[in-house]
Amino acid sequence: MRIDDLRNKSDxxxxxxxxxxxxNSYVKRLAWIKKNQTTLxxxxxxxxxxxxxxSICSTTDKYSEFNFTVLEKLLTVSELSVIMSIYFKGYTATETAHLLGVxxxxxxxxxLRxxxxxxxxxWDKPKEVRP
Incomplete structure (x- = not known):
């Protein structure tokens, strides 16, 4: 938008x-503040x-007992970091891309890989072979 167009306030x-x-800038800024606000x-x-x-602290984290060694052996470093960022840390694909520099x-x-x-x-193995 050109600056000349901003002169007419009735448009x-x-x-x-x-x-x-x-x-939009308010919503974006508010989301950033909420995400980065960790100290209370x-x-x-x-x-x-x-x-x-x-009550939140007294509950058990369902991922605390998850066996990440299977994922570490199965996935490459980049795949593991993407999965951890998106599914366990809650980052979006865009934020993950920015963090990883890709x-x-x-x-x-x-x-997807x-x-x-x-x-x-x-899922493509018999149940007795799965960890």
């Missing part, structure tokens, strides 16, 4: 463009929040 297209741009003082929590935190397409290809290897390993 609905311009106002809509600015509003959408501000909204225990003393700042309300009574209800303390109960919620303690393209989003490379991340998606590594993910890894998922295919996992599928073949776990």
């Amino acid at each position: 609905a297209v311009t106002v809509s463009y600015i509003a959408t741009t501000i909204h 003082l225990y003393s700042e929590l309300s009574e209800q929040e303390l109960v919620a935190v303690e 393209s989003r397409q490379a991340v998606n290809q590594a993910k 890894a998922l295919e290897k996992i599928k073949v390993f776990y």
